[in-house]
Amino acid sequence: MIINTQSLTTLTQRNRTSRRSLRLFPTIAYALLKLPTLLALFIIPLITLLAASFSSAFAEDRVLVRTSSGTSKVAIRGLILDYTGERLTIRTQQGSAVGEYTPDQLIEVQTDYIPPHTSGIEALAAGRPADARAHFQAALKAETRTWVRREILSQIVKTWLYEGDYIAAAEAFSPIYVSDKTTFHLAHLPLVWSAELVSESARITAINWLGDEDLVKNLVAASMLLDDEQFAMKARLAFAEQARGGPVPLRYLAQAQQWRYRLASPDLTQTEVARWERTIDDWPESIRGPAQYLLGLGFARFDEPTRAATAWLWVPLVFPDDRHLAALASLQAAEALASAGDNQLALEIYQETITRFPGTLFSDKAQTRLQHLQSK
Numbered sequence: 001m002i003i004n005t006q007s008l009t010t011l012t013q014r015n016r017t018s019r020r021s022l023r024l025f026p027t028i029a030y031a032l033l034k035l036p037t038l039l040a041l042f043i044i045p046l047i048t049l050l051a052a053s054f055s056s057a058f059a060e061d062r063v064l065v066r067t068s069s070g071t072s073k074v075a076i077r078g079l080i081l082d083y084t085g086e087r088l089t090i091r092t093q094q095g096s097a098v099g100e101y102t103p104d105q106l107i108e109v110q111t112d113y114i115p116p117h118t119s120g121i122e123a124l125a126a127g128r129p130a131d132a133r134a135h136f137q138a139a140l141k142a143e144t145r146t147w148v149r150r151e152i153l154s155q156i157v158k159t160w161l162y163e164g165d166y167i168a169a170a171e172a173f174s175p176i177y178v179s180d181k182t183t184f185h186l187a188h189l190p191l192v193w194s195a196e197l198v199s200e201s202a203r204i205t206a207i208n209w210l211g212d213e214d215l216v217k218n219l220v221a222a223s224m225l226l227d228d229e230q231f232a233m234k235a236r237l238a239f240a241e242q243a244r245g246g247p248v249p250l251r252y253l254a255q256a257q258q259w260r261y262r263l264a265s266p267d268l269t270q271t272e273v274a275r276w277e278r279t280i281d282d283w284p285e286s287i288r289g290p291a292q293y294l295l296g297l298g299f300a301r302f303d304e305p306t307r308a309a310t311a312w313l314w315v316p317l318v319f320p321d322d323r324h325l326a327a328l329a330s331l332q333a334a335e336a337l338a339s340a341g342d343n344q345l346a347l348e349i350y351q352e353t354i355t356r357f358p359g360t361l362f363s364d365k366a367q368t369r370l371q372h373l374q375s376k
Contacts, residue, residue, distance in 0.1 A: 289319025
């Protein structure tokens with residue numbers, strides 16, 4: 001896995017096997033030939049498990065960090081013991097020294113994934129979320145590293161987001177947050193950012209979840225019910241509490257959720273929307289996407305279609321994992337450009353919405369709008 005903390009998160013995998021573990025196999029195979037058949041039936045599974053453990057134990061992680069001066073980089077090789085939103089802990093190659101590094105010191109992190117994890121990433125990239133989820137669940141059973149298990153769970157969240165199932169995504173995300181309250185996977189907390197994304201069945205579950213002791217379930221439910229007249233006040237209070245005292249990334253997301261009901265307020269001003277824009281600029285890129293969607297609504301409220309389109313296009317660019325929100329933002333960007341008279345660019349974005357987000361409600365709408373604009 002490669003995580004580039006200077007820009008957008010990038011994931012790659014190398015799927016290597018430790019050379020030392022490979023050297024064990026000729027010796028093991030020869031020994032097995034001399035074992036009685038029944039004994040071999042018990043020994044072979046054990047050897048297989050040990051070989052997998054050797055492979056994991058001898059796999060080498062690589063961390064690229066900034067020096068204290070900030071002007072140069074240092075590569076550290078060893079075994080990552082844990083990686084949270086607060087720090088990465090690694091035991092170096094020497095086996096005794098343990099180093100700790102904060103997120104602002106990290107430039108790049110590399111590790112090896114087990115095969116089902118890699119297969120899951122490939123299946124999700126190919127647009128097969130159910131297949132990907134099956135691979136990730138298999139990886140979750142085999143993977144022993146806690147920090148990589150959190151990564152696998154975040155990938156499972158993405159498979160549910162791909163299908164627009166925010167309830168299942170919340171259930172998958174909850175153990176990530178329990179394990180690490182500061183998690184850098186918070187960008188994939190499956191909050192809902194538009195009432196258009198809430199199904200009736202999801203709304204019923206959200207009503208039961210609102211106020212739950214499980215913070216993830218409570219906040220996801222609040223995001224679903226924020227525009228619901230009956231439950232809006234309780235939902236607002238859930239986000240107000242987190243905006244005041246939650247972990248920093250969660251505080252940002254809760255603050256942005258509060259903007260949703262400000263958008264419906266008659267006393268919203270252009271100055272306030274401009275303040276949102278400046279606020280978002282100070283946030284980590286990984287959590288800006290949904291806030292940019294709301295910023296676009298703010299610009300549209302004051303008849304600034306080009307600025308609205310620019311904000312909306314941020315979402316499919318940097319936050320495509322919630323493909324339904326990304327499709328909605330892309331559709332609205334095209335509509336805003338068409339209203340501003342930029343029909344050519346609107347046509348291109350309608351087409352991109354159709355191509356990138358097939359099977360969503362908004363790609364179907366984009367197809368209808370595209371045909372209508374072409375007929376003019």
